[in-house]
Amino acid sequence: MIFGQRNTSWLTLSWLIALALLAPVLVMLFTSIGNFGELFSHLWQTVLPTYISNTLLLTFYVSLLVLLFGVPSAFLISQTQLVSAMWLRWALLLPLAMPAYLVAYLYTDLFDYAGPVQRLLRASFGWQSPTEYWFFDLRTLEGAAVVLALVLYPYVYMLTRTALEQQDTSLLRAGRTLGLSARQAMLKIALPLARPAIMVAVTLVMMETIADFATVQYFAVNTLTTAIYDTWLGYGDMAAANALASVLLLFVLFTVVAEQKSRAGQRHQSNRPNFSDDKLALSFGQQVMGLVFCWLLVILGFALPFGLLIAMAIDYAQLEQLGQLAEIGWETLKISAYAATAAVALSLLLALFHRFYPKSVNHLPLQISGFGYAVPGTVLAMALMATFGPIDHWLNDTAAWLDWSKPGLILSGTTFAIIFAFVVRFAAIANGTISAGIGKIPHSIDKAPASLGVGLLATIRTVHLPILKSSVFVAWLLVFVEAMKELPAVLLLRPFNFETLSTFIYQLISDERLEQGAIGAIFIVLFGLIPIIWLNKNKH
Amino acid sequence: MIKKIIGLTAFAATLVAPVFSASADEVNVYSYRQPFLVEPLFNEFTKQSGIKVNVVFAKKGMAERLAREGEHSPADVLLTTDISRLIELQEKGLLQAVNSDVLEAAIPSQYQADDNSWFGLTTRVRNIYTAKRLGDMAISYEDLADEKYRGKICTRSGKHPYNVALVSSMIAEHGEAKTLEWLEGVKKNLARKPQGNDRGQVQAIHQGLCDVSLGNSYYFGKMLNDDKQKVWADAVNINFPNQVNRGAHVNISGVGVAKYAPHKEAAKALLEFLASDKAQQMYAETNMEYPVRAGVKKSALVASWGDFKADDLPLETIASHRKAALKLLDQAKFDL
Numbered sequence: 115m116i117f118g119q120r121n122t123s124w125l126t127l128s129w130l131i132a133l134a135l136l137a138p139v140l141v142m143l144f145t146s147i148g149n150f151g152e153l154f155s156h157l158w159q160t161v162l163p164t165y166i167s168n169t170l171l172l173t174f175y176v177s178l179l180v181l182l183f184g185v186p187s188a189f190l191i192s193q194t195q196l197v198s199a200m201w202l203r204w205a206l207l208l209p210l211a212m213p214a215y216l217v218a219y220l221y222t223d224l225f226d227y228a229g230p231v232q233r234l235l236r237a238s239f240g241w242q243s244p245t246e247y248w249f250f251d252l253r254t255l256e257g258a259a260v261v262l263a264l265v266l267y268p269y270v271y272m273l274t275r276t277a278l279e280q281q282d283t284s285l286l287r288a289g290r291t292l293g294l295s296a297r298q299a300m301l302k303i304a305l306p307l308a309r310p311a312i313m314v315a316v317t318l319v320m321m322e323t324i325a326d327f328a329t330v331q332y333f334a335v336n337t338l339t340t341a342i343y344d345t346w347l348g349y350g351d352m353a354a355a356n357a358l359a360s361v362l363l364l365f366v367l368f369t370v371v372a373e374q375k376s377r378a379g380q381r382h383q384s385n386r387p388n389f390s391d392d393k394l395a396l397s398f399g400q401q402v403m404g405l406v407f408c409w410l411l412v413i414l415g416f417a418l419p420f421g422l423l424i425a426m427a428i429d430y431a432q433l434e435q436l437g438q439l440a441e442i443g444w445e446t447l448k449i450s451a452y453a454a455t456a457a458v459a460l461s462l463l464l465a466l467f468h469r470f471y472p473k474s475v476n477h478l479p480l481q482i483s484g485f486g487y488a489v490p491g492t493v494l495a496m497a498l499m500a501t502f503g504p505i506d507h508w509l510n511d512t513a514a515w516l517d518w519s520k521p522g523l524i525l526s527g528t529t530f531a532i533i534f535a536f537v538v539r540f541a542a543i544a545n546g547t548i549s550a551g552i553g554k555i556p557h558s559i560d561k562a563p564a565s566l567g568v569g570l571l572a573t574i575r576t577v578h579l580p581i582l583k584s585s586v587f588v589a590w591l592l593v594f595v596e597a598m599k600e601l602p603a604v605l606l607l608r609p610f611n612f613e614t615l616s617t618f619i620y621q622l623i624s625d626e627r628l629e630q631g632a633i634g635a636i637f638i639v640l641f642g643l644i645p646i647i648w649l650n651k652n653k654h
Numbered sequence: 655m656i657k658k659i660i661g662l663t664a665f666a667a668t669l670v671a672p673v674f675s676a677s678a679d680e681v682n683v684y685s686y687r688q689p690f691l692v693e694p695l696f697n698e699f700t701k702q703s704g705i706k707v708n709v710v711f712a713k714k715g716m717a718e719r720l721a722r723e724g725e726h727s728p729a730d731v732l733l734t735t736d737i738s739r740l741i742e743l744q745e746k747g748l749l750q751a752v753n754s755d756v757l758e759a760a761i762p763s764q765y766q767a768d769d770n771s772w773f774g775l776t777t778r779v780r781n782i783y784t785a786k787r788l789g790d791m792a793i794s795y796e797d798l799a800d801e802k803y804r805g806k807i808c809t810r811s812g813k814h815p816y817n818v819a820l821v822s823s824m825i826a827e828h829g830e831a832k833t834l835e836w837l838e839g840v841k842k843n844l845a846r847k848p849q850g851n852d853r854g855q856v857q858a859i860h861q862g863l864c865d866v867s868l869g870n871s872y873y874f875g876k877m878l879n880d881d882k883q884k885v886w887a888d889a890v891n892i893n894f895p896n897q898v899n900r901g902a903h904v905n906i907s908g909v910g911v912a913k914y915a916p917h918k919e920a921a922k923a924l925l926e927f928l929a930s931d932k933a934q935q936m937y938a939e940t941n942m943e944y945p946v947r948a949g950v951k952k953s954a955l956v957a958s959w960g961d962f963k964a965d966d967l968p969l970e971t972i973a974s975h976r977k978a979a980l981k982l983l984d985q986a987k988f989d990l
Contacts, residue, residue: 157984160985160987499718503723503724605714626854
């Protein structure tokens with residue numbers, strides 16, 4: 115508490131932000147109270163146990179896979195002399211640009227019985243029917259886990275790589291002087307120190323997995339999200355759907371708390387980032403294995419699906435779509451950028467507040483503002499309507515009372531609702547990234563300016579923000595890309611004549627006609643690449 | 655600082671899409687139907703009437719959205735693809751009666767709500783597709799549970815509205831207990847877990863994964879007109895089930911006017927246009943559905959599939975068994 119005990123305005127602002135972001139979740143919880151009724155027990159006796167076990171299994175598999183994909187690749191790129199590392203460094207981020215449901219669709223097309231791979235196999239071996247040979251079925255729980263992991267591992271890769279690169283090399287050197295080999299120093303010192311970053315990334319991946327709808331639906335894997343949809347759209351029982359969503363929220367709460375417990379008491383700070391040249395040399399065999407591993411991730415997570423899209427676009431090009439797509443693309447970029455900017459600004463406020471007033475209760479705003487991440491987009495959209503609807507009604511009634519012209523549904527019926535939904539859903543990403551960045555700034559730095567009589571805001575502006583620049587930027591880009599790909603919330607909240615690239619493509623995918631939207635899908639991926647290239651440039 | 659905040663707020667306000675004003679020469683549509691189908695219709699309507707059509711493709715949660723928006727809802731016209739959705743809107747009091755001699759005359763009475771709150775525009779048959787390799791055959795929905803089709807049937811999710819409506823019609827015919835038995839039988843006969851959409855099942859028949867699938871009629875026409883999908887459609891025959899008894903299960907796509915429609919007159923004009931010869935012809939040709947208006951010709955392709963007997967079960971009855979159908983699907987663990 116260098117800057118005094120309290121900062122009332124900051125405290126109020128933090129809580130206001132957190133509560134605003136939490137409001138839809140609260141509305142959801144309140145409407146669910148007392149609704150674990152007859153329908154709920156019917157579901158419990160029939161399908162719910164399977165949905166729950168599917169959700170748990172899927173989350174477990176995806177987490178395991180992203181660790182297996184993300185940590186070794188981050189290690190190879192940041193700590194070894196892997197050939198082509200300068201390319202891989204950013205190429206490994208490319209899958210982030212791919213919406214999972216798109217990859218799901220493209221791979222099903224490729225690996226289905228009628229797809230080119232199985233056709234080739236049948237032609238080569240003279241097989242005639244599906245009973246004559248075994249081939250993996252992609253439309254399974256395991257298939258969904260692989261597809262999700264292929265597009266989500268970059269989170270783990272990116273945060274782990276950054277953590278490893280920003281470690282204090284003196285610690286490693288100290289280890290070496292105490293007799294550790296270079297490899298042992300990595301395993302015993304560097305990786306354990308990177309654990310907080312890895313855990314943050316895995317938590318993000320878990321929440322993303324729990325909230326996924328389009329991929330699991332395409333693969334016919336019934337999860338809790340499916341149950342929420344069924345209950346709401348099938349049975350028309352919003353309250354019971356909210357009750358299920360609350361169960362889902364418990365999962366998330368558990369995940370978040372477990373993650374925080376796992377790194378409680380860890381504090382690692384350094385202002386001496388590790389850009390040293392003494393990277394591990396690899397033997398020939400290790401080189402080959404490392405290269406195959408990393409490039410395979412790039413190929414499976416990005417190059418192959420992207421290539422398939424291009425092939426489709428060439429076969430089915432509908433060039434007259436281009437004008438319309440450019441327009442939709444521009445709209446998509448705009449709302450994603452607004453959402454990213456808002457999310458990052460709010461996260462900064464919350465994270466810095468906790469930094470300078472580090473009472474444990476002051477950590478709460480930061481924590482609760484991230485809850486929205488695991489709320490499926492559809493549920494969130496409904497909750498937002500329930501939250502903003504009454505405010506809109508009040509505004510209109512007030513306007514009518516004052517004899518003004520009615521403003522209409524300015525909150526719930528415009529793109530404002532969509533942007534707000536993006537912020538609620540993706541604040542957790544911004545929080546995680548920015549908090550990790552702040553965590554790396556030594557606390558000693560906070561005190562220096564104060565001892566020189568510099569005020570709090572000036573300290574933040576001149577000391578913390580410049581150090582945080584790259585974290586802020588990474589956070590902005592991550593939210594931006596996620597917002598661009600987000601589907602269900604937009605489907606439900608969009609105003610008249612409004613379309614994003616995801617809704618455009620989803621429409622065609624759900625009708626087995628992606629070919630006709632291949633150019634649009636390429637647009638999404640290309641727009642998604644812009645931040646990745648940017649991300650890469652700013653890292654050097 | 656304060657100036658900056660005001661400036662930023664004003665800037666932010668311009669970012670949000672314009673709020674739609676209630677001008678007289680436009681009409682706002684919430685649509686379950688897909689853009690490629692309704693856009694040509696709306697363009698034609700605008701050409702004829704000078705009324706601009708704004709659309710939200712609100713496939714999911716339309717009723718919820720309307721209910722929340724209440725009297726401030728901008729929605730005028732609601733387009734759906736399934737009778738249950740229309741009844742849901744009706745029951746939640748989200749529609750208003752439209753009294754129009756034009757509509758009364760154009761649309762047969764069994765495809766209109768008694769209180770004039772909704773109108774059917776097209777009918778859509780739930781067909782059974784069978785592999786050409788099985789040859790010509792007569793088939794009924796009941797047959798799908800027959801042991802001879804063990805491991806031979808493909809379908810989309812049982813919870814899809816089209817299948818739920820079919821299960822509802824089975825409940826109306828046979829009662830819940832028999833329908834559950836039937837569902838369990840069909841599940842045993844499935845070649846794979848329910849997945850994909852109606853087209854995907856025909857593709858699976860083409861691939862040799864199964865022999866029989868459920869699918870709406872117009873998909874057959876659409877696949878035949880698609881370069882890539884024509885081979886799928888060429889692998890199957892389209893069958894109209896239960897021709898020797900109650901007839902094939904038929905659903906409707908339909909339309910209603912929102913209770914608080916700000917452009918009521920324009921909405922009525924749009925409904926009358928959608929029931930007109932011209933629009934019904936477009937439905938028939940573009941979407942290969944069966945127009946409800948008497949005297950409008952089916953598309954040549956649809957006509958080539960031949961005439962059929964339709965189940966004359968009242969649509970309201972189908973909608974009334976909807977929740978029971980969903981519960982039976984859960985009990986049979988049909989999708990798992």
